[in-house]
Amino acid sequence: MLAERLPGILPDLDVDSAIEAAALRSLRGLPVGAELDLRPPFQAPHHTASAVALIGGGSGMVQPGALSLASHGVLFLDEAPEFPRTVLDSLRQPLESGRITIHRARMSATFPASAQLVLAANPCPCGNAGAADLECRCTPMQQRRYLARLNGPLLDRVDLQLRVEKAGIATVRMQADGVVGSRSTAEVADAVRLARARAAARLAPLGCGRNADLSGGALRRPELRPAPGATESVDRALARGQISMRGYTRIQRVAWSLADLEGVARPTADHIAEALYYRVRTAAGGQ
Numbered sequence: 001m002l003a004e005r006l007p008g009i010l011p012d013l014d015v016d017s018a019i020e021a022a023a024l025r026s027l028r029g030l031p032v033g034a035e036l037d038l039r040p041p042f043q044a045p046h047h048t049a050s051a052v053a054l055i056g057g058g059s060g061m062v063q064p065g066a067l068s069l070a071s072h073g074v075l076f077l078d079e080a081p082e083f084p085r086t087v088l089d090s091l092r093q094p095l096e097s098g099r100i101t102i103h104r105a106r107m108s109a110t111f112p113a114s115a116q117l118v119l120a121a122n123p124c125p126c127g128n129a130g131a132a133d134l135e136c137r138c139t140p141m142q143q144r145r146y147l148a149r150l151n152g153p154l155l156d157r158v159d160l161q162l163r164v165e166k167a168g169i170a171t172v173r174m175q176a177d178g179v180v181g182s183r184s185t186a187e188v189a190d191a192v193r194l195a196r197a198r199a200a201a202r203l204a205p206l207g208c209g210r211n212a213d214l215s216g217g218a219l220r221r222p223e224l225r226p227a228p229g230a231t232e233s234v235d236r237a238l239a240r241g242q243i244s245m246r247g248y249t250r251i252q253r254v255a256w257s258l259a260d261l262e263g264v265a266r267p268t269a270d271h272i273a274e275a276l277y278y279r280v281r282t283a284a285g286g287q
Ligand SMILES: [Zn+2]
Pocket: 124, 125, 126, 127, 128, 129, 136, 137, 138
């Protein structure tokens, strides 16, 4: 449900991105409306979909896959451990570079691939592990093997990793009654729009618009340094080998986004610690 709400809180696409999204749909033979659609795309391919449908390819004309159709929007892989390992592996490089090149015997084609990737996974094959009122019949080995399909280099590229408990009926009732606080999609969308605008104003002199576009080098520039002493927690995690250098860079980008959401001039130690928490929580053993 959260993944499906995500496009709703993203700002409208700029005209160039919207034209690109429409062109990709058209290449794939999908309907394109008479008016330019400015809403970010959402793609949620099933784990039984072919590698061509997901990544792109085809025997005749090389066609874009769901990964490219989700560009500037969201690519959601539900039950991610069920996807073939080769498909998950082939997402890594495009997620890093924002583009994917598909080689065929007589031609190759490069498509955009700058989607926001959302993965969802059960804690075990039966889905009941950790739930208070349900019994899990999976062995510890089965649980480990299941989550191990997502471990390593792919998870290193996932910035926010959250363990979500099964919502009990009491929680659902409290949400319906407004007892448990929740913000509407429109309210969150406003906050995201403001945060994006702050980032865009700050990053315009560097020639990029989003925190996600910042390179490690750009993040070392004096004007993008976090508050003094703010990086102590993440420096320690790097020294201990808990995070990679790539992870270090990605934590700083997330911390900038957290600061932008709060309207703070630069990330504090709290923002950095929160970004670190999202990253190492599940990577360190899935707990
Ligand atoms: Zn289980």
